[in-house]
Amino acid sequence: MPDRIRVNAPGGGYDIHIGSVLVEDGLSHLRQTVGVARCVIVTNTTLEPLYSQVLKAALPEAVIVTMPDGEQHKTMDTVGRLYEAFVRAKLDRAGVVIAFGGGVVGDTAGFAAATFMRGVRLIQIPTSLLSMVDSSVGGKVGVDLPIGKNLVGAFKQPDAVFIDPTMLTTLPAREWRCGMAEVIKHGLLADSTLLDPRMWAPERVPELIRRAVQVKVNVVEADPYEQNVRAHLNLGHTFAHAIEQVSGYAWPHGEAVGVGLVAAARLSVAHGLAQIDIANQVETLVAELGLPTRIGELSPEALYAAMSTDKKWAAGKSRFVLLRRVGEPLIAEGIDRDTVLKVLQGLDS
Ligand SMILES: NC(=O)c1ccc[n+]([C@@H]2O[C@H](COP(=O)([O-])OP(=O)(O)OC[C@H]3O[C@@H](n4cnc5c(N)ncnc54)[C@H](O)[C@@H]3O)[C@@H](O)[C@H]2O)c1
Ligand SMILES: [Zn+2]
CATH class of the missing domain: 1.20.1090.10 (Dehydroquinate synthase-like - alpha domain)
Known part of the structure; x- marks a missing residue:
C-alpha cells in the first residue's frame, strides 16, 4: 500500500503519494487524477530517454514535451516554448500538466501551468531527491531572470504529487548528495x-x-x-x-x-x-x-x-x-x- 500524506493548502489541499507511480496502485491514482483531461507531460532531455517508454505505457494519451536539462534553462524563454507546445497539444482550460523531473522541470513546467490560460491543473512527479523532499511540495513555482534566481514566480498548488523512490536508482550520486x-x-x-x-x-x-x-x-x-x-x-x-x-x-x-x-x-x-x-x-x-x-x-x-x-x-x-x-x-x-x-x-x- 503506497504511503499517502494529505496536505491542507489554500484552495483545498492535495495528496502526496509515496510508492510506485508507473505501476499498480500508484498508476491507478495517477490515471484517476488525470481523468479524461488533455494531458501534457513536461520532462527534460536526460529523463526522456530513461522514462518515456514507461510514461507512454502508463498514460498513452498524454503528449510528452521535452525541455533542455539544466538550471540555465529555467527561464521565461523555456516557459514561452512550453506555452507553444501546450497549444500544439490542444491543452485546454480543463487540461493537466504533469511535471516529470527534478526541481528545474517542476518549477518551470509548474510556472507554465500556473499561467497558461490563467492556470491549468498541475501534477508533480519529482524524480530527484531534492525535488521529492523539497521543491515539489508547497506550491512555489517560478523561473530565473538573468539578474537573479527565482525572481518570477507564482503559488500554484498541485492536484497531487507522486513520489516514486525507485526513480532514484538512475539519479547520479552527486545529485543524491545535493538532495x-x-x-x-x-x-x-x-x-x-x-x-x-x-x-x-x-x-x-x-x-x-x-x-x-x-x-x-x-x-x-x-x-x-x-x-x-x-x-x-x-x-x-x-x-x-x-x-x-x-x-x-x-x-x-x-x-x-x-x-x-x-x-x-x-x-x-x-x-x-x-x-x-x-x-x-x-x-x-x-x-x-x-x-x-x-x-x-x-x-x-x-x-x-x-x-x-x-x-x-x-x-x-x-x-x-x-x-x-x-x-x-x-x-x-x-x-x-x-x-x-x-x-x-x-x-x-
Ligand atoms: N519550488 C520550490 O519550493 C523549490 C525548493 C527548492 C529548490 N527549488 C529549485 O529546484 C531546482 C533544483 O532541483 P534539482 O536539484 O532537482 O535539480 P535539477 O532539476 O537540475 O535535477 C538535477 C539533475 O538530475 C537529473 N535528474 C533528475 N532526476 C533524475 C533521475 N531520476 N534520474 C537521472 N537523472 C535525474 C536532472 O536531469 C538534472 O540533470 C532549483 O532550480 C531550485 O531553485 C525549488
Ligand atoms: Zn534549497
Whole structure:
C-alpha cells in the first residue's frame, strides 16, 4: 500500500503519494487524477530517454514535451516554448500538466501551468531527491531572470504529487548528495531522526523521504504564503545563494546548501545563540555525506556583498535563519557585517 500524506493548502489541499507511480496502485491514482483531461507531460532531455517508454505505457494519451536539462534553462524563454507546445497539444482550460523531473522541470513546467490560460491543473512527479523532499511540495513555482534566481514566480498548488523512490536508482550520486543537504536541513529544523546516518541506508530511503517531506508539509501548512515560519526553510540558504551567485553557478545548489548549513550553525554560535556542539555536529554530518564544508577559493567579501542583495534582507538589514538547537530555528536580523565575515573567513580552506 503506497504511503499517502494529505496536505491542507489554500484552495483545498492535495495528496502526496509515496510508492510506485508507473505501476499498480500508484498508476491507478495517477490515471484517476488525470481523468479524461488533455494531458501534457513536461520532462527534460536526460529523463526522456530513461522514462518515456514507461510514461507512454502508463498514460498513452498524454503528449510528452521535452525541455533542455539544466538550471540555465529555467527561464521565461523555456516557459514561452512550453506555452507553444501546450497549444500544439490542444491543452485546454480543463487540461493537466504533469511535471516529470527534478526541481528545474517542476518549477518551470509548474510556472507554465500556473499561467497558461490563467492556470491549468498541475501534477508533480519529482524524480530527484531534492525535488521529492523539497521543491515539489508547497506550491512555489517560478523561473530565473538573468539578474537573479527565482525572481518570477507564482503559488500554484498541485492536484497531487507522486513520489516514486525507485526513480532514484538512475539519479547520479552527486545529485543524491545535493538532495541530502535539504534532508539534513529538514532534520535540523524539525526531525532529528533524519540526522542519524542509519536513516540514510538504501533500504530506508522511502521512510527517509516520507519524514523529510512531512517536515516541509508541516511548515507550508502553517504558512502557505511565507509570511512567517516558512522562512525557516531558508536555513543555510542565504549563504548558499551567495555561493551559487559568486561562483557563477559552478556550485550546485545542494553543495552550496551543505556549506551554508555549516555557516549558519557557526553563525548561530558566533551570535551567542547556540553551543559549539551544534556547529560541530552539522559539520560532521555534512562531511559524512561527502558534501563540501568549506567555501574554497570564494572570497568572503564577495560572498557578503552577494548576500546583501538578498531579496529577504529588508532595507539592507541582514536576515539569517539560525538555530538555537536542533528543532529550534529562529530568524535573526541585523547581525553585523564583521560577525558574518569572520564566520566566512573561518570557512576558507
Ligand atoms: N519550488 C520550490 O519550493 C523549490 C525548493 C527548492 C529548490 N527549488 C529549485 O529546484 C531546482 C533544483 O532541483 P534539482 O536539484 O532537482 O535539480 P535539477 O532539476 O537540475 O535535477 C538535477 C539533475 O538530475 C537529473 N535528474 C533528475 N532526476 C533524475 C533521475 N531520476 N534520474 C537521472 N537523472 C535525474 C536532472 O536531469 C538534472 O540533470 C532549483 O532550480 C531550485 O531553485 C525549488
Ligand atoms: Zn534549497
